[in-house]
Amino acid sequence: MTHTKKRIRDSWFSAEHNFGGLSAKLSAVETSAIVLLPVPYEASTTYRAGCRHGPSAIIEASTNMELYDEELCFEPCAAGIHTVRPLDVVDDAGEMLKRICTVATTHVERGKFVTLLGGEHTVSLGIVRALRAAHKDLSVLILDAHADYRESYRGNEYSHACVSRRIAEDCNLVLAGVRSLSREEADSLKASNTIFYSHQFRAVRGKTEQKALIERVVERLGPKVHISIDVDVFDPSIMPAVGTPEPGGLLWDEVLDMLRAVITQREVVGLDLVELAPVAGLSHPEFMAAKLLYRTWGYLLKSSCGKR
Template sequence: MTTTNNYAGIPDKFAQLETAKVVLIPVPYDGTSTWGKGADKGPDAFLNASENMELYDIETGTEVYEQGVYLADAVTENSSPEAMVNSVHAATKDYIKRNKFVTLFGGEHSISIGSIRAFNECFDNLTVLHIDAHADLRESYDGTKFNHACAVHEASQTTNLIQVGIRSMDAIEKSFMDEEKTFFAHDMVNDEYWMDKVVDLMTENVFITLDLDAFDPSIMPSTGTPEPGGLLWYETLDFLKQVFKEKNVVGFDIVELCPNKNDKSSDFLAAKLYYKMLSYKFMDAAVEDSYDNTYDVDQIAGASNNSKFEDDEE
């Protein structure tokens, strides 16, 4: 369990909703997993590891927490997969409309149905960058379309979906897959230009959904469905850094940490990954040591004509 009420134990002045640029929503949900259980324990393990992490990022020379990170109340709805997705959608959209950079930590991958839906409603021409071992394109599974195996099916129909690291899928998923926008792990290992090719397929506004089983189990064993042949640490960081540099990342979620009490390395990888992604997003602001704690919609959307905010209150 965590020992403070703030993300990574940061000082209170950097953890207030009013001034924080970043919102972190934990979603401890494991209602549809089909093999390894425990993703509902992922957010607590991630937060605990974050408290034991150095907050100076050597690569960017920044302390990104000073941009402000508000730890929101966890979404704990678990009466049904659909109810959970609706709750995630509502919480995510609420914080987007408050002009925050919204991030989520799951929980299993079905939570992303709600987060992707919210971002797609708020940002024009959205690219969903799906980094995962599994295609997650089934229309329904185990009697529901809100299953972790369906995590990006809706996105495949409503957004510019790009899939990276895929190395496990069912034949039926081919009917929903755009293979020109799918980067299979066995091809990536022999293609030195795969990162550039992925970025070239993106629109300006990008939401990242990252399943931790995208990583090779040699460095990330604590997932519900580990697959051999995955991504390694530095190549993943190089790719993410390029995406954040060249595109307008509007938010992200990280899912599928299933903590193992005998191995804390996976928890710590997840904590470092989250912090790295924030560091890449805000490194220019951090380097400039900006004292402006307001975060305009245009800063998230890149330009006002990229956003889809409506005047009505929901």
């Protein structure tokens, strides 16, 4: 971390409050390849609340992060990252998803790579709808400790606990890193062959076996992919700032290996990162989430250079 960089503590509406604390030139919407859409929506959290504070914590952490990527040897921010003003939140999930879809569609139609920053996992449905309209045969890879595959939960079909079920109704769904689900969810997911459990990753011995398992995940995806990352996919020892932590999760390098493999072998058309609920006194979770986004954009930018 640089010690000279000034922390930016302005309000959401300040022009400087954008991902990476980028200059106006590097964050103008017209010239940015990447558009970040913060959605501090939280309505159906069932355990520890706070994911509505995730977007602001991650963006603030990102303003203290090095913008040179030491793995990729370039500065992904040179492609431009525009941070949209956080969406106004309404309680009604149907209305919230409509708003997300409208804003995401505007940017997708302008050729931007849209990244949604939640908030609770329900928001992913909004960007998936926008991408589905633009790309037929969309596959969605969800990295999550929870299957979230219930038909409805506590009478709410738009609960975070149903998000992958809703996505599977319209897209080819692949779940990875799961370690918490009901028997009914396990039975239906087994039948559709779309689930990779965290214990499968934990059981691999060495890089060759790990690579083979990741290849099986990639093979299940069609040519166009949206990636949805619920940060609770990570082991709680490295990512404690989540509403419902589950032991036995994935590690930093494993998630990067999977993202790198998917991005180099498929056309990734969208991304979201959700469910970070900051913990007072801990800053590594939001730094990790900011770096994860930045690294993923780096993979995407490198990969699209190579493909053209």
